[in-house]
Every structure is written in structure tokens, then in C-alpha cells.
Amino acid sequence: MESTNYFIRRQYGPALELLSAAIKKDGDFAEAHLRMSKIFKAVGDDKREQYHLQKVVKAQYNNPKFSEAQVLLAGKYFNEGEYEQSRKLATHVLNMKDVHKLMKEDAQYLLANIDYTERHINQPVKFNPEPIRGGMNQLGLQYFPVLTVDQEQMIFTGRRGNLPQYDEDIYVSKKLKNGEWSEPELLSPNLTTRANEGTCTISADGRTLIFTACQERSGLGSCDLYISYKIGEDWTVPKNLGGQVNGKSWESQPSLSADGKTLYFISDRAGGIGRRDIYVSYRNEKGEWSKAENLGKDINTARDEVSPFIHANGQTLYFASNGLPGFGEFDLFVAEKQGTGWTTPKNLGYPINTKEDQASLFITADGKDAYYSHEQRQGDRYVSSFIFTFEIPEEIRVSNKSSYVEGIVYDASTKEPLGASVELIDLNSQQKIAQVDSDPKLGEYLMVLTEGSEYALYVERDGYLFESLTFNYSHKNSQDINKPLHIDIYLQPIVKGKETVLNNIFFDVDKYEIKSASEPELNKVAQFLRENPDIKITINGHTDNQGSADYNLELSSRRAKAVYDYLIKLGIAENRLQYRGYGQSKPVETNDTEEGRQANRRIAFEIL
Known part of the structure; x- marks a missing residue:
């Protein structure tokens, strides 16, 4: 015909x-x-x-x-x-x-x-969307918004017009002091060509960007995923993520974990469960990405899954699907990581989901607010697309909300910014949760903290003593999770007489037996000594002024000895170690407050 x-x-x-x-x-x-x-x-x-x-x-x-x-x-x-x-x-x-x-x-x-x-449909959830305020929604189309974890920058895909000849580019808008959003600007000349660049994702600290590019770049398929890093104030020239992630098929719609180590994305490659599935790849210590794996039948269906978004907590996955029961077309769903799999996806409810397509949802770290693109179509063509926001109803908020600690890493002697490794350990599971690097030029770092556990944070660089911080965000103590922290870190060069406090060595009250949550810190000390075989240290124990001076001197000495003994069990030679208790004689804070007394109760090691 x-x-x-x-x-x-x-x-x-x-x-x-x-x-x-x-x-x-x-x-x-x-x-x-x-x-x-x-x-x-x-x-x-x-x-x-x-x-x-x-x-x-x-x-x-x-x-x-x-x-x-x-x-x-x-x-x-x-x-x-x-x-x-x-x-x-x-x-x-x-x-x-x-x-x-x-x-x-x-x-x-x-x-x-x-x-x-x-x-x-007769059990609606609270849903009051509105366009974001300010000069943001000025392009012909804007969609797929993502935010840095501090909610100060929004990165999104935009077109200057709504006709097909206008290609996709990556834009940024910044939050102003009055809470409104600035006019959009191209994120970087390094990320812009005459072809399409869009559907991007950014790490929590705003320094790792993965985006989709098609046509003109040196791709492996019709559309590939590329990566760029922000060093200082400049973005590096993008690099293709390579054959472990990309293929001859279509790859798009990436979502990066807060620390930039886990990547979720969409692909229509052969061998999947449906037509378009969610895949995952992991980046190792060398910066190499693992072979992409299908997320499995817990999430993917025989139809299409699109627009994955992994929350800052690394546990909650939002995505759109037209293969799960819903209100028609693509609906938004949420699932929680459970062991090696996922919980059964839950529909976000009506009227968040309707008979129309819903996609491109971003949830803030605290779980309170969502951002999405509100789109209108005429047949196969989008005639408008604006960024909207709404407050997430209580009944579908994330199980574990997140906040963050940020600051600058300095050389304690020169006060110059340093690039350093920042590592987060879950003290309950004793597993590494995340690892980021501070900016090599500016020294800036940011680490997401999620409620539900206790954490040790380690900042280290060759030639320096490591610094450790401790955060208790278990549920019963998580009232401060909504308060972002600013903590500058001063790394001490490895010089005789320099000391670092071990903030994650734990004892019961009036006891000197080391608690199991201390093991990551003790392993970190042992690792430091193995990497610096010529160094000798003394373990110093300190207390507050509660109790008699003689009792505190004895308790501090026994605690220092317990750490000394543990390091020997880990294979550190006795002739490299000493220990000494100082009791209450060397306070670093006042003993008139609980916070001060807590700071004075400490174990540290000193370079001999």
C-alpha cells in the first residue's frame, strides 16, 4: 500500500x-x-x-x-x-x-x-507540585534534573527550543540566597558539542559527572556514557566509559551513587530481561569500571524500565516502569536494597502517578523534596518541559535519610590545601561504605552520611598522619542527621612528636577491654605502620577528671596497653611500639562540660 x-x-x-x-x-x-x-x-x-x-x-x-x-x-x-x-x-x-x-x-x-x-485511585497521597522559582525555566525544554547533595546546584538537560533541530546540552542553575534558582548556563565548553549531550548524573560533591552523548563523539554505540571530573573550577575533557559499560546498543539515563563508585543506567542491549533494563557497574580503586550487570528480575520486567535514580543513602532506588501494575503508561516506583537483591518495587501512588508517563524523579538527601520535569506532548513531540518540585509525602519517604560532612583538607604546617583520600567505614558491619578524594587544587571534600549506623571517617595521604572522625547516626541518635557539618581537616606531616587522636577506639565505662567497633581503627593504625616501616610510635591514653587521679592514671595506662597488645596481635613488632597512660593530666578541652570531658577521654598515637 x-x-x-x-x-x-x-x-x-x-x-x-x-x-x-x-x-x-x-x-x-x-x-x-x-x-x-x-x-x-x-x-x-x-x-x-x-x-x-x-x-x-x-x-x-x-x-x-x-x-x-x-x-x-x-x-x-x-x-x-x-x-x-x-x-x-x-x-x-x-x-x-x-x-x-x-x-x-x-x-x-x-x-x-x-x-x-x-x-x-481512591487512596491519593499528598501531592502539590509547583514550578521551581527564579530564572531557571527559560529554555524551550528542560528535563532530567539532578542536584548536588548540598542542594546548591542543579544540573539538567536542556534544549533552547522545542523543535527537533535544537540539540541537547548540559546546563547548570545555582540556588540564590533568596532560595530561587539562577538563570541556566552551559555547564562547561568541554561538555558541549553540536551533537546531543544530556541525561546526566553527578556525584554528591559535584565533582564527578557522567552523561549521555550521541552521534559525534567517539562512541561504541548509538548513544554512550561519558565521564568528566571537576578539578578546581574546570571540567576535564570527557572520556568514554569503555566497553565494560557501553556497547553497540543504546546506553543512557545514568544515576551515580553519592561517592561516584556505583553507576546505574539504562540499556536496550541484547540478553536483557525486557526491552530496556536497568544495569549496574562498579568502579574499583584503580578507577576501572566493572562489566555491567543486569539488575535482575527484582527490578526489571519484560517491558521497559527507565530513569533510575539511586538516592544519596545508596539504598533506595527510584525508577519508572511500564511493566509493573500501575495507573497507566510509565509509573514511578521505589525499591530498597536488601542483601544482594531488592525489595518488591512500590508504586509511589496517585496522583504522583497518573495515566500519563512519569519519569526523571530526583529526591533530596533528606528525603523531603522531589524534583522532576513536567512535560506536555503533542503526538511524538514534546511541546513543553519545565522543572517542578513537590514535597514527598511522609508515607513514601526514604527509610534512611542522609546528610553530609564537608570541609577542606589542609597541610597542618603550611596551611596549604591538600588532595587526600576520604574513606567512610560502617562501624557496625566494619565495611567500607564510600571513598572520595578531596579536590587536588582546592582541598575540598564532601562525604554523605546516612542514618541507621555509626561511622568512622578517615582522611589520609602519603607522608602524613591519618585523621579519624566519628559519627553516630544510629536511629536513636539521628536527630542531628538533618544538620550538614563543616569540618576542616589538618593533616600532620610524619614528624617526630606529632600526634593523631584515634576517635574510633571504644571502651565501656570504667573498662579497658576494646569493643569490636574499634577494629577498623586498629586495622587502620596497623596499615599505617606497615606502609611506614621505619616509624615507631607510642600509644597514649588519656581520661577526663571524673574519679581520682590515681584511678584515672591506671585506667588510661591499661587502655593504652590494650591497644598496644592488639597491634602486636596484628603483626606489628614490639620494638616499634610503646604505651603510656597520662590519666587526667593532659586535657585538650574543659572538663566542665560533657562535650569537653568526652574530648579528654581519648587514645592517641605519637611519632617517636
Whole structure:
């Protein structure tokens, strides 16, 4: 049929003329009505699309060759809230013989959506979206917003116009003092070409960016993922993530964990569970990415999953799917990491999800606010897309919210900024949770802290004593999780007489047996000594002034001895170690407050 060629080339006018002429000759010409419905769908004319689908169904109600029209019309009825009519048509398709397997699957999926919607549409969640304030929404289209964890910068994909000739670029908007957002600017010349760059993700500290680029860059497939780093105030020239992540297929919509070590993304590569699936890749200590793995049937379905977003807590995954029961088209879902798998995805509810497509959701670290692109389409084309925000309802907020500690790493002697490794250890599991590097030029670092555990944070660099910090964000002590911390770190050069406090050595009150949560810190001391084989240290124990001086002297000495003994068990030679208790004789803070007394109760090691 000549109209088919016009349709394929999107020459809809000539196609409609031919099809209209055919229908004038035969008003029940089902093939022509079906083709016209598809043309009107492509141009966004819902009423005429539905009219022609109804003509097909009326003429060929029991013909399995036209079951597609019945499924499409059932979907139209569903979107209009005509659930009984939708159910009748979908059930009819299932009951017909010789219907194509895919049509039966579509009918079953539609029936699942009808059942889900009827059960949940009368249980709405609180949802009051509004456009973000300020000069942000000025481009023809803006979408896929992501924020740094301090919520001071928004990175997003933008087009200067809403016509196809306007390509995608990566923009940034900054939060102003009045809470509004600045006018958008291109993020960096290094990230901009005449081709498409977009759908990006950024690490919590705003210094690692992964984005999608198509066409002109040296890619492996139609669209690949690229990485760029911010050093000082400049972004590096992007590099392709390579064959472990990218392939000949389409890769896009990346989401990076807070520390920049875990990457989730979408691919339509062969061998997946559905048409488009969520994959994950991990970056090792050398900066190499592991071979991408399908996230599995816990998350992916036989249909499409898109727009993954891993929350700053590293545990909560948001994504859109049209393969799980919902309110129609793509709905937003959330799942929690559970061991090596994920919990059953939960629909975010109505009216966050509706009969329209929902996607590109970003949730702030504290779990309170969401950002997304509010889009309007006309057929296959977006006519508008603006960034909106709303407050997340209590019942679907993240289980463990996050905050962060940030600051600058300095050389304690010269006061010059330093590049250093910053490592976070969960003291309960004794596992490394995250690792970042402070900026080599500015010394700036940022580490996300998530409620639900106690953490040790280590800052280290060759030639310096490491520094340790401690944070207790277990649930019963997490009232301060919403308060970001600024802590500058001063690393001491390895020089005789220099001392570093071990903030993650724990004892019960009036006891000197080392608690198991101290093991990561003791292992860190042993590692430091192995890496510096010529160094000898003394373990110094200190107390506050509660109790008698003699008692405190004895307790501090026994605690220092316990650390000394533990290091020997870890293989450190006795002739490299000494220990001494000072009791209450060397306070570093006042003993008149609990905070001061806590600082005075300490174990430190000193270079001999």
C-alpha cells in the first residue's frame, strides 16, 4: 500500500489523503482505519485516533488479526477512566483464539492495571507540585534534573527550543540566597558539542559527572556514557566509559551513587530481561569500571524500565516502569536494597502517578523534596518541559535519610590545601561504605552520611598522619542527621612528636577491654605502620577528671596497653611500639562540660 511508504517517512498528509479515499469507497476498510488511527496518534489527535480504532473494532470484533486495535482501544478507555469498557475489550482479546502472544500479554497487563487502579485511585497521597522559582525555566525544554547533595546546584538537560533541530546540552542553575534558582548556563565548553549531550548524573560533591552523548563523539554505540571530573573550577575533557559499560546498543539515563563508585543506567542491549533494563557497574580503586550487570528480575520486567535514580543513602532506588501494575503508561516506583537483591518495587501512588508517563524523579538527601520535569506532548513531540518540585509525602519517604560532612583538607604546617583520600567505614558491619578524594587544587571534600549506623571517617595521604572522625547516626541518635557539618581537616606531616587522636577506639565505662567497633581503627593504625616501616610510635591514653587521679592514671595506662597488645596481635613488632597512660593530666578541652570531658577521654598515637 502506497500510504505505508508515506507513513514510514512521516509524510502524514499524503498518507491521510490516500487512506481517506479508500475509506470513502469502503467505510468498513479496517486496515485503512487502523493506519489512520496510528497517524492521528503520532500527531497527538486523541479523538480521531479513538474514532478510527472504534471503526476497526466494530467491523472486525471477532477477528484475531485486528486484536491490536482492541487492545489499543481498551487502553484509550482505561486512560479515560472507563474501566468496565476497557476490561470488556481486554478480556475479549484473551478469550479469542489465534491471537498473537504479544497481544495477549498486552491485554493481561492492561487488566492488571485496571485492577490496580480501581483498588488505589481512591487512596491519593499528598501531592502539590509547583514550578521551581527564579530564572531557571527559560529554555524551550528542560528535563532530567539532578542536584548536588548540598542542594546548591542543579544540573539538567536542556534544549533552547522545542523543535527537533535544537540539540541537547548540559546546563547548570545555582540556588540564590533568596532560595530561587539562577538563570541556566552551559555547564562547561568541554561538555558541549553540536551533537546531543544530556541525561546526566553527578556525584554528591559535584565533582564527578557522567552523561549521555550521541552521534559525534567517539562512541561504541548509538548513544554512550561519558565521564568528566571537576578539578578546581574546570571540567576535564570527557572520556568514554569503555566497553565494560557501553556497547553497540543504546546506553543512557545514568544515576551515580553519592561517592561516584556505583553507576546505574539504562540499556536496550541484547540478553536483557525486557526491552530496556536497568544495569549496574562498579568502579574499583584503580578507577576501572566493572562489566555491567543486569539488575535482575527484582527490578526489571519484560517491558521497559527507565530513569533510575539511586538516592544519596545508596539504598533506595527510584525508577519508572511500564511493566509493573500501575495507573497507566510509565509509573514511578521505589525499591530498597536488601542483601544482594531488592525489595518488591512500590508504586509511589496517585496522583504522583497518573495515566500519563512519569519519569526523571530526583529526591533530596533528606528525603523531603522531589524534583522532576513536567512535560506536555503533542503526538511524538514534546511541546513543553519545565522543572517542578513537590514535597514527598511522609508515607513514601526514604527509610534512611542522609546528610553530609564537608570541609577542606589542609597541610597542618603550611596551611596549604591538600588532595587526600576520604574513606567512610560502617562501624557496625566494619565495611567500607564510600571513598572520595578531596579536590587536588582546592582541598575540598564532601562525604554523605546516612542514618541507621555509626561511622568512622578517615582522611589520609602519603607522608602524613591519618585523621579519624566519628559519627553516630544510629536511629536513636539521628536527630542531628538533618544538620550538614563543616569540618576542616589538618593533616600532620610524619614528624617526630606529632600526634593523631584515634576517635574510633571504644571502651565501656570504667573498662579497658576494646569493643569490636574499634577494629577498623586498629586495622587502620596497623596499615599505617606497615606502609611506614621505619616509624615507631607510642600509644597514649588519656581520661577526663571524673574519679581520682590515681584511678584515672591506671585506667588510661591499661587502655593504652590494650591497644598496644592488639597491634602486636596484628603483626606489628614490639620494638616499634610503646604505651603510656597520662590519666587526667593532659586535657585538650574543659572538663566542665560533657562535650569537653568526652574530648579528654581519648587514645592517641605519637611519632617517636
